[in-house]
Amino acid sequence: MASKNLVGKKITILGGARSGVAVARMLKKIGADIFLSDLSSEEKMFESKHQLNESKIDFEFGKHSDRIYDASLFVISPGISETSLPIVEAKKRGIAIVSEIECASWFCNSPITAITGSAGKTTTTTLIGRMASDAKKKHFVAGNIGTPLSSFVLDASNETTAIVEISSFQLDFCFDFQPHVAIVTNITQNHMDRYENSMEKYSASKSKIFANQNENDFLIYNFDDPWTRKVVENRKNKSVQILPFSINKIDDDGASIKNEMITISLNGKTDEVIKISEMSLRGTHNIYNAMASTLASKINGISTASIRATLKNFKEVEHRQEFVAEIDGVNFINDSKATTVDSVKFAIEAVASPIILILGGHDKGNDYSQIENLVKEKVKMIIATGESCDKIEKYFSKIVPVEIIGTSNNAKPNIIDMQKVIELAKEKSNRGDSVLLSPACASFDWFNNYEERGNIFKELVLKLK
Numbered sequence: 001m002a003s004k005n006l007v008g009k010k011i012t013i014l015g016g017a018r019s020g021v022a023v024a025r026m027l028k029k030i031g032a033d034i035f036l037s038d039l040s041s042e043e044k045m046f047e048s049k050h051q052l053n054e055s056k057i058d059f060e061f062g063k064h065s066d067r068i069y070d071a072s073l074f075v076i077s078p079g080i081s082e083t084s085l086p087i088v089e090a091k092k093r094g095i096a097i098v099s100e101i102e103c104a105s106w107f108c109n110s111p112i113t114a115i116t117g118s119a120g121k122t123t124t125t126t127l128i129g130r131m132a133s134d135a136k137k138k139h140f141v142a143g144n145i146g147t148p149l150s151s152f153v154l155d156a157s158n159e160t161t162a163i164v165e166i167s168s169f170q171l172d173f174c175f176d177f178q179p180h181v182a183i184v185t186n187i188t189q190n191h192m193d194r195y196e197n198s199m200e201k202y203s204a205s206k207s208k209i210f211a212n213q214n215e216n217d218f219l220i221y222n223f224d225d226p227w228t229r230k231v232v233e234n235r236k237n238k239s240v241q242i243l244p245f246s247i248n249k250i251d252d253d254g255a256s257i258k259n260e261m262i263t264i265s266l267n268g269k270t271d272e273v274i275k276i277s278e279m280s281l282r283g284t285h286n287i288y289n290a291m292a293s294t295l296a297s298k299i300n301g302i303s304t305a306s307i308r309a310t311l312k313n314f315k316e317v318e319h320r321q322e323f324v325a326e327i328d329g330v331n332f333i334n335d336s337k338a339t340t341v342d343s344v345k346f347a348i349e350a351v352a353s354p355i356i357l358i359l360g361g362h363d364k365g366n367d368y369s370q371i372e373n374l375v376k377e378k379v380k381m382i383i384a385t386g387e388s389c390d391k392i393e394k395y396f397s398k399i400v401p402v403e404i405i406g407t408s409n410n411a412k413p414n415i416i417d418m419q420k421v422i423e424l425a426k427e428k429s430n431r432g433d434s435v436l437l438s439p440a441c442a443s444f445d446w447f448n449n450y451e452e453r454g455n456i457f458k459e460l461v462l463k464l465k
Contacts, residue, residue, distance in 0.1 A: 004106045007031035012068045012095075014086060015077025016040065016048045016059065019100040022148035023075050025055045026104065029154060035059065037068045069093055075103045078144075078169035081194055099173035101166055104149035106176070110162040113296050114143075116171065116209045117185025117222075119343040120289050123281075124185055125165040126317050127293040127310070128300075132161060135297075135306040139163055144170060161300050168205040169194070178212040181299055183220045183292050187227035188342040192365025199227060207231045215239040220295045222288060223250070245291035247284065255291035262291055262311075266298055274308045281314060283321075285346040319454035321347055324461045329431030332422075332461045335438035336454030341370045347438040348374045354433045356425045359392050360385035361441030361453075368395045368440075375399055381428055383421050385439075386446050406446070415456055417446070422460050 009032050013024045016038030024036050036059040042049060045061050052059045060067070064086050068074075074090050074097040081087070090097055105112065115125045122145055129141040140156065142149040143164035156162060164179070171177075187199075187206050195201040210219045214237065222228045223244035232242060243266075245255040255264045262273040273294055276287060290311055297307050319337040326332075335347045339361075348355060348371065357379045366388070375382070375396060382402045384392035389404045396402050403424060406417040425435040437457050447453040 006073070008033060009073065010035070010071040011073045011075060012037065012071040013075050014038070014064075014068070014080055016045050016052075016061065017077060019148040019150065020075075020077045021048050021051050022150035023100040023103055024052065024057050026107065026150040026154060027075070028055050028057055030107065035067060035071070037061075037064050039064065069095065071095060073098070075100055076173060078167060078172075081169075082172065097173055098175065099170050101143065101149055101164070101170045102174040102177050104153050105174075105178075108149065108153040108156060108162055109158045110140075110153070110156040110160045111158070111181075111300075112162045112164055112179040113181040113183070113300060114164045114166050114177075114179035114209055115183040115185065115292075115296075116166045116168070116206055117183070117228075118188040118340055119338075119346060120185035120285055120292075121165050121167075121183075122337055123286065123317050123320055124183060124289045124292050125163060127289060127314060128296050129163050130314055131293060131297040131302055131307055131310045132163065132300065134310045135302040137161065137300065137302060141165075166209060168202060171205050171208040174208050176212060177208065178214075178217070179209065180216075181218045181220065181296050182210040182213060183296060184209065184222060184228050184232070185288065185292060186222045186225040186342070187231065188225070188340065189365075189367050189370070192367075194364070197365060203227055203231050207235065210235065210240060211237065213237055213240040215241065217241065218243055218295075218299055220245065220292050222246075222292070223254070224248070224288075243295050245288065245295060247287060255295050257287065262287070262294060264291075264294055264298060266295075271298075271304050273304055274311050278308075279311050281311075283346060283350040285350075319450060321350055322454070322458075324458050325465050327426065327461070327465045329433075330426065330429045331434040332425075333434055333436045333438075334454045334457050334461075335436060336443070336450045336457060338438040338440060339364070339442050339450060341366050341368060341440045344438045344440045345371050345374060347436060348378055351378070351434050351436060354378065354380045354430075356381045356383065356429050356433060356435045358383045358385065358421055358425065358435070358437045359440055360388045361439045361443050361446065362386065363388035363391060363441050366391075366440055368392070371440075372399065380433070383424060385417065385421060386441065388441050415460070418453075418456055419460050422457070422464060426464060 013036040042061045132139040139161040141163045144167045145165040220243045223246040243254045250256040322334040324332040393402045443453040
């Protein structure tokens with residue numbers, strides 16, 4: 001993607017966390033005039049303050065002063081919505097607004113493989129990165145998965161593949177973003193609080209990942225997912241090369257399951273990749289993730305033999321159905337990355353034993369009817385936590401026993417309450433049960449992010465052991 005001339009341009013960065021600081025430093029290096037603003041206090045943004053001072057970037061914390069509008073461009077962090085006051089005012093003043101992903105892509109010489117979806121995008125992104133690593137192919141993994149794209153692009157060459165996980169929040173303010181390979185793992189109900197309970201608006205955000213692709217690009221999508229199939233079939237850019245993946249038969253190019261084996265077809269050539277029983281990852285959702293990853297990796301020039309070897313040896317992603325420990329015959333599983341109801345569905349399906357399910361956090365407009373039958377079938381008890389505990393108890397208490405730890409008013413990281421959760425789960429469990437942390441909610445009520453939530457859970461479980 002061609003870079004834009006921003007030398008000497010006044011640019012405001014809204015949001016001083018990882019992506020905000022990364023894009024500020026990137027733009028400073030190319031000669032832009034940068035000002036960063038964040039509502040958080042200086043004490044909370046200590047590390048960001050150090051990095052900004054090191055790069056000689058002007059900033060303010062604890063407020064958004066009028067100085068933010070002295071700019072021709074806003075680059076915003078994903079957590080800032082279009083309804084926030086600075087965004088509304090910037091639009092009135094005719095200031096252009098883009099996301100960090102969009103801005104970074106302007107300076108990225110590497111072909112981009114971009115992954116989005118309501119569930120599975122982190123595993124798929126990690127798996128594609130692992131396939132590239134095992135094949136000794138130059139690459140980097142960035143985006144929503146951890147390190148911002150802005151941290152890599154100025155040093156990346158066209159011989160390096162950029163593997164980028166992208167959330168709907170990041171796509172909201174993308175306009176020219178054009179990945180060489182785009183993957184949509186699925187589109188299921190998520191972030192309804194941000195998208196006004198509209199699946200149409202949420203899907204429109206997701207579809208931006210392929211909006212600018214052309215006949216030289218590839219769109220890999222989940223044919224079995226109704227919303228994904230709908231947005232792909234209704235796409236305006238009909239020239240992009242589409243590659244569906246499905247657990248059923250695919251007549252054209254794409255990926256499917258034939259005789260219990262992942263099979264792909266590209267340019268009319270069919271290739272048997274691996275038997276499902278030989279994969280290290282388990283569960284139908286991971287079959288989908290493997291098919292999407294295989295198609296992307298083949299496009300990126302990786303051999304079938306190398307892909308097969310990765311699929312045989314790939315281990316679970318941290319905080320994604322991650323086995324922590326067995327204590328007195330009870331398995332403890334960390335699925336803190338499950339911030340959607342759909343992800344919880346996959347997690348419950350993957351556990352064979354009776355489950356004590358830990359649900360709760362910052363609710364994003366969840367519809368728990370998606371897992372009601374699974375809970376009846378496999379869950380013996382729910383422990384509800386955080387802001388959404390009352391909603392969870394109200395919905396599930398007539399189905400299974402529900403106990404609340406903490407309160408809906410508790411809006412800060414709380415290790416003591418998490419310890420109470422684990423101790424209660426251990427008390428109520430029997431040999432052969434599984435304790436599953438799969439919250440279906442964001443972590444912001446008690447924790448800074450899902451990683452902190454998962455790490456604290458693991459730490460406390462291991463102490464219990």
